[in-house]
Amino acid sequence: MPEIVAGQYPSTTQRGGRFVCAVGLVTWVLTFLPLKLHADDIITPESAAHAVALRDQAMRGTDALAIVGALTTEVGPRLAGSRAESRAREWAMGRLSDYGFSGVRTESFSIEGWERHGERAEIMAPYPQPLAATALGGSVSTPLEGISADIRMFQTLDALKAIPDGTLNGAIAYVGHAMQKTQDGSSYGYFNEARTRGPSIAARKGAAAYLIRSIGTDSHRFPHTGTLRYADDTPRIPALALSNPDADQLERIALSGETVTIHVWVQTATNIDAESGNIIAEIRGREAPTEVVVIGAHLDSWDLGTGAIDDGAGVGITMAALKLIKDAGLAPRRTIRLVLWGAEEVGLLGARAYQERYATSLSEHVIGSESDFGGGRVWQVTADSQSERGDRLFAEIARILAPLGIAPGSDDLPGGGPDLSPLIESGVPTLRLHQDGRDYFDLHHTADDTLDKLDAAALDQNVAAFAVFAWLTADSDVSFRDSGD
């Protein structure tokens, strides 16, 4: 195996097969393992050896894809607050109980549910034709007859912001953008303001309805939904997203200088007393069970696709990681807690409910990480350690992950996934396993988010990373907090 050298771990897809990978692993383990067990005051040699074994076992294949397959097939779309999200909780409870975890439970909470009943958009003039459009999550309905109006085009949200309030006179406001693919998904935070805040900005300008180019990077006729946030002080207007090819079409026509008239029709409903819930499963700590390492993903999805990349992948990765540790017969010093968050897509409602429920014990949450960026491979690991011992444990984690192609990053901002935001507010440290998300916004929040888009070997690499992280942080006594030094 001349191509296998220490520190270079062959991915199964890069090398073309599990057999080569497995042989490589053996070679690698024999030659490399003894070099790295040297931080005994942070982790024991036994603990480090277990981490390496978990990693290597994961790379030989995990249950991650099978778990995502079951969730997306047996439940399918699972909108927050819906009967389908409830079925997803039943599904998760059944699986996690079958796997034999401790403390498997549902923690319910109430939300205001929203449902899509129907939507349609078409160009009336100058060139009549249908448009592929979808209502944004939370959009109010149009009148039953829909809304027909001329469109006013804005290349960016800033261009819409720049016009005086009340000057759109009942036009339909359109906002475009030029979002590009990025590996780290960083442009999403900037561009999705057009979706979240755009509807109320347009209403303030006098628009009767709001239309955006999908916040997405593909060129297929799938509109991307996603939540909007109406401001309290402006009328609520219906809001839709066009697929990128339809946005191109509309912009081409508008560029010709002709007045474009659009018809939009949206019917939605809200249920002020819908139920959602978080699902919990644990491997209970052998010495310090009240100290908790949190891993997880969100269980709800948008209603258009089956939520394979968002966030079935995360469910599969983190559930398989916990199962891997349990199946290895390992008992960590601290508790590893898997949280499958409910109602993430509609505003991190499960994460808020968790924060509230565990307010008095969050000081014992050691560190957390969520998987919520699809099924691509992890290429970087970062953490917001605030202690010297935390930094050293992070370095050990990074060293054990390096053969997977994962480099430690210098960015130590808090992060680790959207559902950790409330925990970060409460002072919980986080670690982030950065996935390659170049294709993530091709599929995100579309009908095309389905199982066929996932790659088993890439999921396995994620499982390896989560298992190593969860095991090492839970099997140590290291605190990542400032006070822990």
Add this chain to the structure above:
Amino acid sequence: MPEIVAGQYPSTTQRGGRFVCAVGLVTWVLTFLPLKLHADDIITPESAAHAVALRDQAMRGTDALAIVGALTTEVGPRLAGSRAESRAREWAMGRLSDYGFSGVRTESFSIEGWERHGERAEIMAPYPQPLAATALGGSVSTPLEGISADIRMFQTLDALKAIPDGTLNGAIAYVGHAMQKTQDGSSYGYFNEARTRGPSIAARKGAAAYLIRSIGTDSHRFPHTGTLRYADDTPRIPALALSNPDADQLERIALSGETVTIHVWVQTATNIDAESGNIIAEIRGREAPTEVVVIGAHLDSWDLGTGAIDDGAGVGITMAALKLIKDAGLAPRRTIRLVLWGAEEVGLLGARAYQERYATSLSEHVIGSESDFGGGRVWQVTADSQSERGDRLFAEIARILAPLGIAPGSDDLPGGGPDLSPLIESGVPTLRLHQDGRDYFDLHHTADDTLDKLDAAALDQNVAAFAVFAWLTADSDVSFRDSGD
């Protein structure tokens, strides 16, 4: 330009830009042109030089993409017999008149029109969820309440054929397949029988409705429509196609052994006196105007997409080729006739109308070729010449096309595009410019068939090939028929 050698024409996308291409062209023309003007009894040196100049001009850029852009934007979807197809004819008449061609005209005919009003499919049990489905073209409606029934799964149409008649007892029959991508599209002819003949075969077996895995090679949630052909002696049952990911989902559930119950709802309408038409434009022959070389494409499209690859691309390619010849100020010996066929998708109705209208003059149709396989590059040219002089002219055409990466093929079966089938029946020879169609059935008959999928440089290569073919065959006195020797 050391990488440019005679006979190897750099494609613009392969070399990365028009500038490099143009420079290469000049080099190439200077070094290669004198070698090939040697078949004076077939074509004159002047005629061959014009062909080379047309080819080289096309490779510097044509109007093809702009034409497709205008058709798909200003008309959009244009279903046979619809008001939109009528607008497409008005659009074409305007363009062709503006270009200054001779004999620009519409030749109308009546058809039975079909319209899609709505469709829906969902799994009711065991795992309720919506399915991405579309009615096949020509499908009858379900009752207003839809049809709910258990599904019976067949991996292939042959498996459905093999069961005894009348044994499905009102189930919904599902037929899958494993169609793979091919460069020449050859597997479509085999697999699309499941779409065209499947509905009546299922009805004969006792099915209440018929569902297929889309005849397509993508993995996106776009169902592929396309025409069905009901048999006269069986009840007409509603028929739909599932997108490939939805077919995967259904097959996964069925494999678990559970009974799957489906609900389908289809509403369609027919109009027994709809209008369609062919559009004609010509460059009139200077010596033998009644001898006709036919090029063209079909103007209608399915209703789901804007028909950019099927067959806006062909319209752009062949219209741009005729314009290229006209703009060069060339007057061929014979007439070059562009035919934009109407109502192709619903059974070659425009081609049949043409055959009938020109029955007495088809003996003077020299040769024909249609562009109806998307926007991919041409990689092969074949012809069904039946004369020695025809063979030699074909060899000259192939030699001038070789620098475009086009090789002469040995397959001399009649072909040249679906709308030429009636002309082939009437004895008209054909030439086929084989396009690379590996991605064609990813988009074919879906909502995703839109302008953004086309590549300008690839269309230009097609224009070059059509211009060379049309010019050389029209500017000669060669017959490709048996009697012409």
